[in-house]
Amino acid sequence: SGNEIVTDVVVIGGGPVGLFSVFELGLLDLKCHVIDILDRPGGQCAELYPEKPIYDIPGFPVVTGQELTDNLLKQIAPFNAEFHYNRMVNSVEKQADGTFRLVTDADETFIAKVVVIAAGGGSFQPKRPPVEGIEAFEGKSVYYAVRKMDDFRDQDVVIVGGGDSALDWTLNLQPIARSLTLVHRRDAFKAAPASVNRMKELVMEGKINFLLGQVSKLDGENGQINHVHLTMDAGDLSIPATRLLPFFGLTMKLGPVADWGLDLNDNLIVVDTEKFETSVPGIFAIGDINHYPGKLKLILSGFHEAALMAQAAKKIVSPDERVIFQYTTSSTKLQKKLGVA
Ligand code: FAD
Numbered sequence: 650s651g652n653e654i655v656t657d658v659v660v661i662g663g664g665p666v667g668l669f670s671v672f673e674l675g676l677l678d679l680k681c682h683v684i685d686i687l688d689r690p691g692g693q694c695a696e697l698y699p700e701k702p703i704y705d706i707p708g709f710p711v712v713t714g715q716e717l718t719d720n721l722l723k724q725i726a727p728f729n730a731e732f733h734y735n736r737m738v739n740s741v742e743k744q745a746d747g748t749f750r751l752v753t754d755a756d757e758t759f760i761a762k763v764v765v766i767a768a769g770g771g772s773f774q775p776k777r778p779p780v781e782g783i784e785a786f787e788g789k790s791v792y793y794a795v796r797k798m799d800d801f802r803d804q805d806v807v808i809v810g811g812g813d814s815a816l817d818w819t820l821n822l823q824p825i826a827r828s829l830t831l832v833h834r835r836d837a838f839k840a841a842p843a844s845v846n847r848m849k850e851l852v853m854e855g856k857i858n859f860l861l862g863q864v865s866k867l868d869g870e871n872g873q874i875n876h877v878h879l880t881m882d883a884g885d886l887s888i889p890a891t892r893l894l895p896f897f898g899l900t901m902k903l904g905p906v907a908d909w910g911l912d913l914n915d916n917l918i919v920v921d922t923e924k925f926e927t928s929v930p931g932i933f934a935i936g937d938i939n940h941y942p943g944k945l946k947l948i949l950s951g952f953h954e955a956a957l958m959a960q961a962a963k964k965i966v967s968p969d970e971r972v973i974f975q976y977t978t979s980s981t982k983l984q985k986k987l988g989v990a
Contacts, residue, residue, distance in 0.1 A: 652757060656682050657966050659751055659761040660730075661738045661906075664692020666936030666951030667767030668721040673959035674765075675728030676983055679966055682759060684733045684751075691718035692769050693937075694948075697794055697899075701817065707949060717948075727988045733757070737772060741909045743929060763962040766918060766927070766934040767951070772904035776897040778809065780864050789872030791893045795822070803827045805889050807877050809864055810896030816840035818894060819848055823857055830858040830888060832879060862886070867893070906938070914940045924961035925954045931965055933958045 658674055660667045663685035671681045687696055694703075694714030702711045712720070736755040741764055744750055751759040775793035777783060783791060795801065795818055806826040808819050811833040817840070819831045831848065838845045851857045862881030869875045877890040903916045912919040912928035917940035920927055925941075927934050935958050936951035944950070963972055977983045984990030 653760060654682060654731075654757065655760045656680050657761065658682070658763045658765055658962060659684065659738075659749070659759045660765045660767055661741075661751075662692060662767035662769055662936070662938070663687070663690040663732065663734070664767060664769045664936060665694055665717060665721060665948050666769070666955060667692070667765070668718070668725060669952050670765055670767060670935060670955040670958065671725040671728055671730045672721075673955045674962060675725065675730070676977070676986060677959055677963040677972065678986070679763070679959070679962060681728070681730040682733065682761075683730055684736060684738050684753060684759075686735070686737045686772055688734050690722060690732065690734075691715065694718050697814075699796060700798055700821075703948070705947065705949065727986065737905065739905050741932065743931070747931070749931065762931070762966045764932045765958065765962070766906065766932065766938055767936045767955075768904075768906055768934075769937040770899070771902050771906060771916075771938065775895075775899055778864060778895045778897050780867060783867060786867060786869060786872055786874050786893070790869065790874045790891060791867075791895070793895065795894070798822065798825060801826055801892055804892045806830070806892045806894065807832060807864075807888065807890040808894045808896065809833070810898075811835065811838040811840060812896055812898065813840045813844070814896040815894075816844040816848055818896070819857065820844060820851075823851060826892075828858075828889075829856075830860060830890070832860050832862055832864065832877075834861070834863050836861060860886070860888075864893075864895070917944075923957065925958045926961060933962065 657679040658681045660681050660683045663683045674681055695718045699715035700713055702713055736753040738751050739754050740752045742750045749761050749764045801822050802825045805828045807830045808815050809832045823829050852859045862879040865880040866878035867874050876887050879886045918927050918934035918938055920934050920939045920941055922941050925933050925935050935954040937946045975983055981990045
């Protein structure tokens with residue numbers, strides 16, 4: 650069952666690195682289909698920190714996760730890649746003719762000459778706190794990420810955790826929330842010291858509350874919480890709350906990628922640094938998902954990897970075509986592909 654899509658390249662993962670690979674592959678006339686578990690592009694940038702500023706993208710002194718995603722989409726638009734969201738690639742198999750057969754959990758089949766794994770942290774999922782019945786509130790009043798700050802405006806917000814996400818959102822949501830309470834089980838934080846200090850100042854100024862304890866129970870109905878119960882050394886407490894943001898970390902599960910027969914190192918896919926090819930020729934891995942000596946999990950590293958990968962992918966798809974190195978600045982051929990000449 651399901652339909653079969655035949656293409657040059659399937660890119661697994663629509664994070665920043667998967668998106669930029671569409672550009673580099675497109676300049677070399679390779680047609681891409683991009684598949685992602687999430688319901689939209691941007692990977693970690695869009696899912697985990699859409700409104701947080703990034704300061705180390707070359708040429709952008711400051712850009713938020715969502716702005717970077719939007720700009721990448723604009724940049725790759727001329728290449729008309731096709732996007733398939735809300736599906737996970739379950740299997741990748743090399744066929745007798747050298748092409749690859751990929752199957753998604755939506756039961757579609759893709760046949761591709763080249764596979765680019767840009768799966769980042771894998772199928773990442775937030776850890777759910779051990780609170781009975783929390784599922785009923787998820788996505789309505791309990792969130793594991795801040796997608797729109799406005800969802801928290803004029804709300805009684807309870808943030809749980811002691812890491813960077815918990816502290817960052819405490820600082821960022823304080824100005825717009827009606828009330829904000831940070832809850833952590835210890836008086837020690839994993840977050841950046843500057844954020845912890847700023848949080849403590851806000852407590853001193855009476856602008857937020859900090860409570861040492863653990864969430865034990867939620868009250869509410871129809872998905873909307875109204876009280877959060879806390880277990881504390883000083884005794885139990887129930888506080889009014891209309892939004893709960895538990896930051897218990899993410900499980901970076903590699904997911905199905907682990908079963909594709911690729912050489913792995915500590916759950917990352919081993920690649921060379923000339924082509925960023927995996928142990929299976931024709932399957933490349935770029936961005937956070939790969940491993941090589943000196944690897945830095947930065948977006949800019951993934952962009953570089955995409956450029957070199959594309960050169961190697963081109964040789965697989967068009968073995969007889971000679972690729973001439975060209976600048977986008979001066980090549981009318983490239984500019985025609987970009988629709989600017
Ligand atoms: P990801 O962004 O992780 O995207 C991978 C995508 O693949 C995901 O959308 C996932 O759903 C999808 N996927 C995985 N498996 C499958 C499958 N089997 N089928 C279908 N889809 C699949 N980096 C910087 O350079 N500068 C910064 O300032 C910076 N700040 C950060 C701040 C925070 C809070 C976080 C969490 C990260 C930060 N990073 C920063 C790191 C940066 O976000 C990552 O390096 C970058 O997102 C990696 O991009 P990627 O495309 O490789 O993977």
